[in-house]
Amino acid sequence: MTTALWPLQVAVVTRLRADSPLTALVSGVFDDVPEDQAHPYVTVGSITETVDDAHNQRGLEAQVELHIWSRYAGFREVADILAALDAVLDRQPLTVTGFKDVSVAHVQHTELRDPDPEIRHINVSYRVWLTKA
Structure with a gap:
């Protein structure tokens, strides 16, 4: 089996950091959050894969977990970031x-x-x- 763990994380983080509507709402997108990071922000959680x-064709089904963190009173800010x-x-x-035919669904x-x-x-x-290229 070929893993997509790192290439998938790079693709997701790169896409999120390049999106100006998202970056206008958060202070950053992180794998490892710097100490004293300002809220709100998004972190990459775990990625799991199944053959x-x-x-x-070699293929994988992966689950990517992201976390949205906020200090806003209530859930409105995190809900806006989720959208x-x-x-x-x-x-x-x-x-x-390294992969083709990539599909993503919430x-x-x-x-x-x-x-x-x-x-x-x-x-x-x-x-x-994902299908191995």
Whole structure:
């Protein structure tokens, strides 16, 4: 099996950082958040993969988890950021090095309250189907 873990993360982060409507809403998109980072921001969570081969093609189905973090009172700000993420990723073409026929779909999201009562958080999952080039 060939993994898409790193090329997929690079593709997603690059796409998000290049989107001006999204970057107008957040202070950054991170794999590793700098200490004392201003809110709101988006982080890459886990990526899981499952082999999804076809007759004569190697394929993968991946789940990409992103996290939206905010100090806004209530969930409105994180919901607006979620809508911006969807505009960039959900059912939009994505170029992933070493792969073709890449499809992305929003699977689910969950609003969460952090132990810090000032922090709001949405965990969002995207399913990605990829065929090895």
